[in-house]
Amino acid sequence: MGKDPEQFDLKAFRNRQKARNRALGVLLGALVVLFFAITIVKLGVQAEHRQSAQRPAGASHA
Amino acid sequence: MDLVTTPLRMPADWRDFFALTKPRVMTLVIFTGLCGLLAAPGEIHPVLGFAAILCIAVGAGGAAALNQWWEADLDAGMKRTAKRPVPAGRMERESARDFGFALSGGSVVVMGLAIGWLAAAILAVSIFYYAWVYTVWLKPRTPQNIVIGGGAGAFPPLIGWVAVTGHITWMPVVLFLIIFFWTPPHFWALALFVQTDYAKVGIPMLPVVAGERVTRRQILLYTLLLVPLSLVPWALGGTGLVFGVAAALLGLGFLALALRVGLRQSVPNDTMKPEKRLFAYSVLYLFALFAALVLDRFAGLHGWA
Structure with a gap:
């Protein structure tokens, strides 16, 4: 029976789980925001390209 | 059980x-x-x-x-x-x-x-x-x-x-090479003062297998390659004078510290101060060199240099 079976602390276990869940939640939330932002920016860039492609040659403005 | x-x-x-x-x-x-x-x-x-x-x-x-x-x-x-x-x-x-x-x-x-x-x-x-x-x-x-x-x-x-x-051009490749040649002196300086640890787990760090003298000579050798290399972006016109001057000054500092490390031999109970100093400086060097690169570009964009 060698080892002392580690006193299992359910409260500490739950706290650890909760902290992990919270960290993962924040992470996933941040990823949602990031992907949303990337999508919007890329859509904007594409729209710009389309516009400049449609513009008649020679007509350049900012 | x-x-x-x-x-x-x-x-x-x-x-x-x-x-x-x-x-x-x-x-x-x-x-x-x-x-x-x-x-x-x-x-x-x-x-x-x-x-x-x-x-x-x-x-x-x-x-x-x-x-x-x-x-x-x-x-x-x-x-x-x-x-x-x-x-x-x-x-x-x-x-x-x-x-x-x-x-x-x-x-x-x-x-x-x-x-x-x-x-x-x-x-x-x-x-x-x-x-x-x-x-x-x-x-x-x-x-x-x-x-x-x-x-x-x-x-x-x-x-x-x-x-x-x-796309890839020569400039980012030179930046790659700068860090590439910076790493050996940076890391071997560290390995010189923690060498006992690496020896224990059998990782063939240069100081462990080839000895201190060789390591010191190699630190110096790579520094001698690094310093001129750091001037290449300026010499080839990839950057302006801001980077060129910063790279030259920072490189001289690196060279001075590497020379001290390269030309000495540790004594029993050595505090390894020159090695620790070189290691610390190498980190600062890289930060400063790359900061200078950015500064140089903004100086160029705004017409300061």
Whole structure:
């Protein structure tokens, strides 16, 4: 029976789980925001390209 | 005893997962990556620039996690690394592996979708280079491990640059080479004052297998290559005078410290002050050199130089 079976602390276990869940939640939330932002920016860039492609040659403005 | 009682194991703290990414090394990765991105000719939307840097950092974190998964046994035997999450028993080895693969894969995919597949491919190569070529293959086999391993740390500015331009030119390659040649003197200076540790776990660090004298000569040799190389971006017209002057001054400092390390021999109970100083300076050197690169570009853009 060698080892002392580690006193299992359910409260500490739950706290650890909760902290992990919270960290993962924040992470996933941040990823949602990031992907949303990337999508919007890329859509904007594409729209710009389309516009400049449609513009008649020679007509350049900012 | 044979009763199958799977003890409910305490799940690893999220902070230990964070520690697995080697946040301190990451600061240098983020910084050099950002400098590559800012110094590159062209523009990138701030959101995309942020995403690119994030991917570089997360990729580096993933590679670091894979490194610690692979080297848990070695880490356990060294004072400097024994307290890392896996060798200290705060995390299961498989968790480090899965975490590493997830970060690596995720960062490459996001880089590809958000920025471009050339940057993503170089990021993938850099992760593979560090986690496999360096960690698994070369580190246990050759005392020149650090030289080749330095390549892994040299990728961030290249990736940052390519994220902006979309193609590789000679400038980002020179930046790559600068970090490549910077790594040996940087790391061997460290290895000189922690050499007993590496000897214990049988990693063939140069000071362990070839002796101190050879290591010191090699530090000097690589510094002699590094200093002129750092002037190449200016000499070839890739940067202005701001970078040229900064590189020359910083290089002279590096050379002076490397000379002291290269030409001395340690005595019993040596405090190894010149080595520690060189190591500390080398970190400062890289930060300052890349900061100068960015400064130079902005000086050029605003017509200050």
